[in-house]
Amino acid sequence: MIELINVSKTYSNGIDVLCNVNLNIGKEEFVFIVGPSGAGKTTLMRLLYRGENPSSGKVIVDRVNVAELDAEQVPYLRRNIGVVFQDYKLLPKRTVFENVAFALRVTGAPRSTIRRKVMQSLELVGMLRRASAFPDELSGGEKQRACIARAIVNNPPILLADEPTGNLDPTTSWDIIQLLEKINKRNTTVLVATHNKSIVDDMKRRVVALENGRIVRDQQLGGYNV
Amino acid sequence: MFSNIEFFIVEAFRSFKRGALMSLVAVGTITVSLVLFGIFLLLVINLGNVVGDVSSRLDVVAYVDKDISLKEAGALQIELAKLQGVTKVRYISNDESWKEFRKDFGAKLDLNEVVRYNPLPHSFMLTVRTPELLSTVADEVVKNDLVVEASYSDKMVAKIKSLVDAVRIGGAALVILISIATLLIVVNTIRLTVLARETDISIMKLVGATNTFVKFPFIIEGIIIGVIGGVSAFLILKLAYDAVAMRLALALPFLPIMTDQGLLLVVYVVMIFGGTALGMLGAYISVSKVLKQKF
């Protein structure tokens, strides 16, 4: 599903953020990406949805080298990759429903389809009740659920979550991770970048550890540390 | 894409309202520029009227011997028509001149009482292409033995014409300059409304919106701004022109002021469409620029 081949990324300020990264993630896998701050976790995820272009190497998503995609093709790539952020990135002047519907509107879906799919998605994340609330009326956990609902409303085969529990208390974090696992079981490849040791240790999933832009460990049923 | 039209329009109005101040600045800019534009357009058209008036006086009158025969006159007409710069030669018999003369002055006194016979000579009216040719042609014409005298309206004609030409060209240049300046101001104003929605745009792009999708609401917003600006400018200009032009026409009836409603309508329609086009183009350019630079 996802394959990185000799990927390096140097930002214009000359910092080597990723060095020769090789990584292969299969369909429907659930993978944690861990590593100290500045290791390159966010950068790696951004490469997958063409938030950045690699300096060299191939970034293959669903058999397509994303690095070589025309700019006009990028939106279609992004409709196949749901993204969840630590800071949620919800539109503040719109309700939860409208925020989730937004991701479908851009695809030109008819109104009835939008309504049905948004409802399904909100139901899945347990936010149907809060559909007409505005983001600043929501708790952190609810905002993250809304963000996840938006990420999956298109039924993307891939879901990327960059520190989805970064701003949440332990119980809520655990709820969110279980939600991501539930989504993974619905045939979605899930990548989670996190600093949350207890979650990684308890979940016992594949762990890819980055340090200074290199993969230093890639372990099935791994923990946060070796 | 078309299933989204309603969404785009709602979005555009929403954005217009949210950035009300910015939108008003853009509307105001378009209005002011279009009013200036319209003033110059009307000025140029009116000056064109003056020129039209003046051009009709690009004539040299050649007075000929009173006893000229019809045959000689015919030959002379052909001769005169061959002169450089002459576009038309018309024979005016002394009877015709006399009639004309009496029509002009007859009301004031009964000429037939004073003059028993027609004192005027036959003449040819030569129309020349440009005012500069008036004196050369006149000089050429008198060389002919049959021509007694040649005259043309005084040098003011040439002066007015070249002045009017300068104003015309200057006016056209100004109109173009004003349009470009307006476009630049509109681009920069709408750019601010686009930048104010940078987060929205980044999220739209993140969930897979195409650039066209992102641009659409802004372009509709630009059209709304343009239409409001254009209509305001039209109303201001129409009220002003009607007041000024009608008053001028009454006070100075000899001024060829344009009151042709059809032509005025064209000017107003140009303004409204110009405003719409400015708003639309301005929005398109600014949103494209922001998308290129930031996303």
Ligand SMILES: Nc1ncnc2c1ncn2[C@@H]1O[C@H](COP(=O)(O)OP(=O)(O)OP(=O)(O)O)[C@@H](O)[C@H]1O
């Ligand atoms: N747009 C950018 N321009 C220049 N340098 C950048 C840019 N984005 C990130 N970096 C640098 O790249 C390095 C890796 O950043 P990245 O965000 O990928 O790390 P991370 O592993 O996600 O860290 P964290 O755990 O703190 O989120 C950092 O040193 C950062 O300063």
Ligand SMILES: [Mg+2]
């Ligand atoms: Mg990060």
